[in-house]
Amino acid sequence: MAKPTQLMEHLLRRAGFGMTPGERDKWSRYPYSLAVLALTSFNPEKTNIDDKIGTPGYVGITTRGSFQPDSVINDSRQRWLFRMVHSPAPLQEKMALFWHHHFATAQSKIAGVIGTTDATRTMAAKPQTDPAGAKGQLELFREQGLGKFRDLLVSVVNDVAMLYWLDGYLNRRGQPQENFGRELMELFTFGVENYVEADVYAAARVFTGWNLVQTGTRNTPQAYFAFNYNGGQHDTEAKDFSFPIYSNGSRRIEARNAVAGMQDGADLINALAIHPETARRLARRLWTWFVSETEPPDSAFVSNIADVYLKSDTDMRAVIRTVLLSSQFTNPSRFYQRYSWPAEFVARAMKEVGHIGFSVDTAIPSMLNMGQVLYEPPDVNGWELGTGWFSTGGMLARMNFASQLATNQRFALRDQARTSAGTPESLLSFISERLSLPGLSAGEQAALTDYVRAGGVWTGSETQILNKAGGLAHLLTGSGEYQFV
Numbered sequence: 001m002a003k004p005t006q007l008m009e010h011l012l013r014r015a016g017f018g019m020t021p022g023e024r025d026k027w028s029r030y031p032y033s034l035a036v037l038a039l040t041s042f043n044p045e046k047t048n049i050d051d052k053i054g055t056p057g058y059v060g061i062t063t064r065g066s067f068q069p070d071s072v073i074n075d076s077r078q079r080w081l082f083r084m085v086h087s088p089a090p091l092q093e094k095m096a097l098f099w100h101h102h103f104a105t106a107q108s109k110i111a112g113v114i115g116t117t118d119a120t121r122t123m124a125a126k127p128q129t130d131p132a133g134a135k136g137q138l139e140l141f142r143e144q145g146l147g148k149f150r151d152l153l154v155s156v157v158n159d160v161a162m163l164y165w166l167d168g169y170l171n172r173r174g175q176p177q178e179n180f181g182r183e184l185m186e187l188f189t190f191g192v193e194n195y196v197e198a199d200v201y202a203a204a205r206v207f208t209g210w211n212l213v214q215t216g217t218r219n220t221p222q223a224y225f226a227f228n229y230n231g232g233q234h235d236t237e238a239k240d241f242s243f244p245i246y247s248n249g250s251r252r253i254e255a256r257n258a259v260a261g262m263q264d265g266a267d268l269i270n271a272l273a274i275h276p277e278t279a280r281r282l283a284r285r286l287w288t289w290f291v292s293e294t295e296p297p298d299s300a301f302v303s304n305i306a307d308v309y310l311k312s313d314t315d316m317r318a319v320i321r322t323v324l325l326s327s328q329f330t331n332p333s334r335f336y337q338r339y340s341w342p343a344e345f346v347a348r349a350m351k352e353v354g355h356i357g358f359s360v361d362t363a364i365p366s367m368l369n370m371g372q373v374l375y376e377p378p379d380v381n382g383w384e385l386g387t388g389w390f391s392t393g394g395m396l397a398r399m400n401f402a403s404q405l406a407t408n409q410r411f412a413l414r415d416q417a418r419t420s421a422g423t424p425e426s427l428l429s430f431i432s433e434r435l436s437l438p439g440l441s442a443g444e445q446a447a448l449t450d451y452v453r454a455g456g457v458w459t460g461s462e463t464q465i466l467n468k469a470g471g472l473a474h475l476l477t478g479s480g481e482y483q484f485v
Helices: 004-014 021-027 032-040 073-086 090-102 107-114 116-124 137-144 149-158 160-165 179-188 197-206 262-273 276-291 299-311 316-325 342-353 360-370 392-420 424-434 442-453 462-477
Strands: 210-215 224-229
Touching (some): 004 021, 032 090, 073 116, 073 342, 073 360, 107 116, 137 160, 149 262, 160 210, 179 197, 197 262, 299 316, 342 392, 342 462, 360 392, 392 424
Antiparallel strands (some): 210 224
């Protein structure tokens, strides 16, 4: 059985991005079940941390002129990393990252159609600060990430970035565009083994006329794009599928007039959202995201999560609470059984090593070398996960980032480690516990203790602590063990 502190660290690594020392003190006072309740009970409208960007006491940003995260993609990436480090609702950002992979959409393709600035707005704009009130795809995920999956699917169909990414804006009667219909079934819901090719064409026809319209005055900040149902371009004929659309078992969406044609999409989305295979597929993905990448999904877990999903009318909040309270999640044998994504690695490192005087901008080129660029998954399948993150170059980039961060934080680490630096062993214990690492082996402890002692008799001097506290943080953050969450 895990100790309460170990279980809480596990929860915050998986449902968040690790813990600062202050957060560890805060969360250690919660009983586990109440911690899960608190993590999953955030109000998306009241979790704004953005006002703290650029203020003392928080990780820094690097500006190139004014900071414009709604329209400049590098600034967008900085804002999201800032949120990962500091959000009072870490699960909001963790689920946004999950959905960003699930509904993988890349800013660069959209930029090729509408330009870099507006493409960034489609991905990252915050309605409260965008001149036209545009809502970027990330804000959609942050807002609805723990809502009903059915509602999230509807919003994704109407999302400007998605309409460009999968060419829905070109979907017209007589020339149905199949990209979105295919991915809706294959990647977003029940999977490739549950539909036939004729279903792709039928799904494309369902969404004919689900296009875009230009809003505002051209060439002004108020100009933007909005979803527009164009009834004149909707295919009004019946559509037949190989799977049930309605509760009576009917596989046909009957002909409707153009005015009522949007109901076709609502009916298809509902059928896919509540399909038992969608429930099981999401359960397996949640196993990989929250529980383990080193062993196959537990059948009892998949059945339980799928059952909660269907009985709660696709409510992801209920689903995630069940995941985090499950015996499979809390089992200590599954701690450190997930390979950290670059975003998780850098955010956790900044929280646990320290971040004062460091800029999230420093992490962006490092993350590129690790294999992940936020807002830029490589294709519709998202990123290659698990061991796919750990090429030779990717691991070297992680070690280099660990060195950059530890060097930047070595004075702060010296100050914080003074009372724990009486012996090499106590200094090692202080740094390793701060980093929420799995237990070090006797050999690892001996090697790291020898590293601390190297250079002369240990006296705990200011110079020794300065050099060795930062050095230990570098070695441990760059270690193989730290790459697991």
